Amino acid sequence: MTLDAKIPAGPLAEKWSKHKFNLKLVNPANKRKYDVIVVGTGLAGGAAAASLAELGYNVKAFCFQDSPRRAHSIAAQGGINAAKNYQNDGDSVYRLFYDTIKGGDYRAREGNVYRLAEVSVNIIDQCVAQGVPFAREYGGLLDNRSFGGSQVSRTFYARGTNRAAAFIRRLLRIKPPDTSWQS
């Protein structure tokens, strides 16, 4: 069987925008007629459930713990990468893409990894908008540190153990207007 990864053709930097443009849309009035099951409410599932519910879909979310806040994601302690180049140390979407492809020893898809680097920039804004207490420098700018496999500082983090937990909790606290989420 041949597997079709459906990677859009064209230059790397344009693949995702073009693809988004070509995707079909669901009429806003119809969204509530769709049930979407989300199994898992760690960061990935939590983010999906919240966004889809906000769009108007009827989301049914499941987890095996007694609360989404107990997902494994809460253990994360290092932080999140993003190609913001706040440190002015030469970071860029392309560099994050390149580091990730190389770090993965050239066994990941170019198209996917580029998209990841591209949207990484939005993630931090999204988190800040939701009140994630990222560490800041004295002047108030978000602080960064380095992680393995990279020569730039692009990791956003929260200070202190409690902060790390608060960070995840913030993200999982988002209560979309839809009531099915709370059922």
Add this chain to the structure above:
Amino acid sequence: MYTRSEMLDVVTVDGHAKGIVTRNLITGEIDTHTGHAVLLATGGYGNVFYLSTNAIGSNVTAAWRAHKRGAFFANPCYTQIHPTCIPVTGDHQSKLTLMSESLRNDGRVWAPKTVEIAEQLRKGTIKADQVKEDDRDYFLERKYPSFGNLVPRDVASRNAKEMVDEGRGVGGSGFAVFLDFADAIHRLGKDAVAAKYGNLFDMYYQITDEDPYKQPMRIYPAVHYTMGGLWVDYNLSTNVPGLYALGECNFSDHGANRLGASALMQGLADGYFVIPYTLGDYLAQIGPKPVDGKHPAFEQTKQDVIARINKLLALKGTKTVNEYHRDLGHIMWEYCGMARTEEGLTKAKGLIQALRADFWKNALVVGENEEVNPALEKAGRVADFLELGELMVDDALMRKESCGGHFRLESQTPEGEALRDDEHFAFVAAWEYKGDNQPEVLNKEALDFEFVHLTQRSYK
């Protein structure tokens, strides 16, 4: 929001995912749920190794049941072994603790230069701070001058193992190297170091009863993350229409090794910025007609789940499920861990098959379905790990090259680095389930590199 609900199967109708079957972990009730699409964001499978940094409850069940319903499982052998964890202390342990990689910003990794000094350290006749500068080998800085202590995780882990294999490991067990902050404290002051890493130092102190401001930390690699997972296309769709996988549970973006702080990035990217677009495309095509929960596929899948639970509850042997899990973990760590060989993997395959057969004869699963029953929950998860473990070994056997976290001893550069074989292995391995105890079929998705030039990874 359905909490304390474990998904135990996916319902497919005419090849499309249309719902799930869950078990209520408090009452034991088995329910079916309908949906126009099913998204799995159920995390990674590192706990197949028994000891890992993952939460105790993390498991592969959701992804594995989806696999058995047709979803391909990609690159199962790609496992990340994190270099900076608190070393194992004994057999009683059920979990390992990660010391954040950010510590490698300021901590320096070293082992004693000679076996003799290592011996003294292991016996406790000398302490780390008594080892003279000249007798220390800052092996990452020595071997990788440009990245130094910040080489990727797989490289750092393998080098620590190498030290231990040479007899230069420290700590009571000899399975550890040092992560030393003396320089940073000297350079920046204790307060500055405490401001950056105080929480981690406190955690280390609480667990080991050693003060990392005074003595270097002891660290050793531990299983941390799994790059493999359900195969998905660019839209995060598995090959089963309507079934999507997000976060650590898919295989998508990290290749054979994930960089630090990229898991959250990927999980949030999938959830916030990708799926809201791509899911709409599918939903618009299938239309909003309600899903018929009365379709026989729902009842049939529910009966399959109940039959499996009954089969587990009928196991009244002598060995606890936890013991099977630990045995499996030993096999995986020994033969499918940081260094893999054809011979070891072949042996592991036999051992896992035997262990699995034994499980279905001699395991002990106490209690009933209609109650909170952790033994039953664990039995279902371990049964799945016993199948996944074999597939990981198959995948590792098939991939004769080394790449990232997958290190085949037969394939290394003269300097001992992972040696890829791009000509034969530049593909994603997507495995297709063919029935109980049947060999899985390998499907290959070729990886085309249009923009980056493939090179031997070097962090020197």
